[in-house]
Amino acid sequence: MPVEMNFILVFLLLACLQYFVLADIQGDALFALKNSLNDSANQLNDWNPNQVNPCTWTRVNCDQSSNVISVSLAMMGFTGSLTSKIGALKSLATLSLQGNGITGGIPKELGNLTGLVRLDLENNRLIGEIPSSLGNLKKLQFLTLSQNNLSGTIPQSLASLPSLINVLLDSNDLSGKIPEQLFEVPKYNFTGNHLNCGINYSHPCESDTDQGSSHKSKIALIVGITVGLVIILLLGGLLFFWHKGRHKGYKREVFVDVAGEVDRRIAFGQLKRFAWRELQIATDNFSEKNVLGQGGFGKVYKGVLADNTKVAVKRLTDYESPGGDAAFQREVEMISVAVHRNLLRLIGFCTTPTERLLVYPFMQNLSVAYRLRELKTGESILDWPTRKRVALGTARGLEYLHEHCNPKIIHRDVKAANVLLDEDFEAVVGDFGLAKLVDVRKTNVTTQVRGTMGHIAPEYLSTGKSSERTDVFGYGIMLLELVTGQRAIDFSRLEEEDDVLLLDHVKKLEREKRLGDIVDPNLNKNYNIQEVEMMIQVALLCTQASPEDRPAMSEVVRMLEGEGLAERWEEWQHVEVTRRQEYERLQRRFDWGEDSVYNQEAIELSGGR
Structure with missing residues (x-):
């Protein structure tokens, strides 16, 4: 060889x-x-x-x-x-x-x-x-x-x-x-x-991710007054609808579309792609008896896969995409990047020429909204310690979306119905990123971003521009839901007072020092009043009219853990007194009467602004 x-x-x-x-x-x-x-x-x-x-x-x-x-x-x-x-x-x-x-x-x-x-x-x-x-x-x-x-x-x-x-x-x-x-x-x-870092040392414990949060000025007050007037106009439209349908047992939440901003996309993650037939069988052909809930993004069905795994299948509505499957999959993979114990894990998805579906693990204790307001006979309510855990867990989930995801993810529809409960009654934030996902539409300049009336921040309604601070507002309303057990908008309060909005109702009772009247009566006074007061204070700080005045979610977490709340609350009280005096002066000037509200033309809430 x-x-x-x-x-x-x-x-x-x-x-x-x-x-x-x-x-x-x-x-x-x-x-x-x-x-x-x-x-x-x-x-x-x-x-x-x-x-x-x-x-x-x-x-x-x-x-x-x-x-x-x-x-x-x-x-x-x-x-x-x-x-x-x-x-x-x-x-x-x-x-x-x-x-x-x-x-x-x-x-x-x-x-x-x-x-x-x-x-x-x-x-x-x-x-x-x-x-x-x-x-x-x-x-x-x-x-x-x-x-x-x-x-x-x-x-x-x-x-x-x-x-x-x-x-x-x-x-x-x-x-x-x-x-x-x-x-x-x-x-x-x-x-x-x-x-060793923070205020008493030479460096902060976290790199600066929000350059705009330090700007507080009289401009914020003007913005607050302006958006307050916008809310009055929108509330007038809501009152019109209620007035027409008050005898029809109206209980459903009101969803709106608002113009938003450009979305960025990334490709990442390993998700299962389900066949349409597989999900059709799992949900018994999307039977109404398997509907777990319905919101601005579509219906959610309980399903059981072939291997007996229980899942929740979200069937998206009004979905249009010029990029077809590829655009949808990119957005789905963007959502899958977020991995946190207080965020709902995405299992997979399904696409057809006319359908878009997302598959999540089934949460056996359903949503916080269900546990607050829709319990069946014999089911136990959420006790106060569980509500505290839900508040903190939800805050940590949102903090992760805002401050630890790259690019950051803005939820845009934070509310009790979108906070789920696992087998240990721990909070799991769902539906994050869906505002982007559903609305990859006919233009690359703007999108349609949905929310739920009563939970949407005022600047979002007036400008269509969202940020992490719009989520902070929604989170504050969710805290009030936890404390009171009530909906963000409740027309039944018109029988006794003018405050249809839960936020205004709580503010009034807080000013009158009637904390006991704020708390959910289903708790039967089994709560710590100091902890209730703390949660209400955090909620009111989160729902300030000016987004610049609201805390970041990382600060909310610290306040719920007992750090820095007293200082922020004292500052808020001074600002709120000034804001309220100016607001009442404007109200007297415009003299909004009952007739002028009820005789308005219906305000179209389903179209973009």
Whole structure:
């Protein structure tokens, strides 16, 4: 045999040997990870140690040289721990394990993954210290360890990471000093720990994400007065409809469309694409007896898949898209990026030429609105401790959408009906992102954004421009729903007073110091009046007329946890007195009479503005 042929055979033999050795090392490491994560549901059933090439396994991506470069196992319900053998995946660039229930510590062997660019372990139950070995990850750009139970100090070695652009360590039990260099990272968050930062130190605990929140001036007062007049006009239209249908038992919420702004889109996530027939069978042909609820985006049906998994299927209405399936899928994938214990997980979707459907896990305790106002005989009400947990959980979910998603997600329809309750009665925010999803319409300049009357911020009604502060307003109204058990708009109050809006009703009782009259009578006085007062104060701060005056959701979370409320409340009282005096002066000037309201033409609420 010629020498050249021998050389080629030896080369090929060595190449094959290297391939199989590499595959064995990577396969062994991944299989060890599967076992340590406690994959009791066997979701990773194709992670087979007898299958040589792990590049064909679910949620594993490789490069052209068969090096494992990405492992994405977010929101899969794992409850085990992280194995040290994961350090053998030398070429790994992305490790995403967020949204599980992973326990134990972070293995120091992660520091061996020198090619790692993104490490996301958010929203698990990890304990112990952050390994200093992570300082070896010189290519690391995104480090997310938020919402765990990590303790100890932040390793100084993290300060030497040259590529770091995003470090999120919030909501842990960390203490001590933050390495100075980490404050130079473009985006950081150290809130919810016991770290040395904040007002009494040289740096804030979180990078500034809202440049406009500090602007408070007389302009805000003028804006508040203007939008107040807009509300009066809209309320006149609502009163007209009520006056015509007051004998028809009108109880349904009023939905409106308002012009919005341009949407940005990203592509991400791994979702199941359901067949139409599969969902048709699951919901018994979308039977009315399976309807769980109906809102501005369509009906929601209870369904049971072929594997007996219970789901909630949202059948979107009025959907039009010039981009067809591709545009819809991009928006769906944008929603799937948001992974948080207080946000509803999206399982998958279905598209046909005429239908758009979303599939979510079924929440057996339904919505907060149901538990407040629609209980069947024998079902228990929401007690006060549960209502407090709902308030805080919802705030944390919205904080995540506003401040930890990139791009940020604005809900646009925050209300008790869109806050669901899991088996432990923990709050799960649903329908986020649907305002964008439903309204990818005939123009790339504006969209139609929907909301529910009584929950929509005044500046949104008058300008059609939404921001995270419009969500804060809706959240404030939801807090009032929690406290009172009442709807945001209730025409039955016209029999006794002029305050159809729940917000005005509560403000009046609060001014008169009649807190006991505000609280849901179904609680039978089983509540802490100081906690009730605190929640009402937070709600009124969130529902200020000027968006610049409202707190960010991160501040709302802190106030609900007992930090900074007293100062904000005292400031609000001074502003509110001035605003009310000016508002009453304008009312006297315009002299709105009963006849002028009831004789108005009907205001069209379903079209864009």
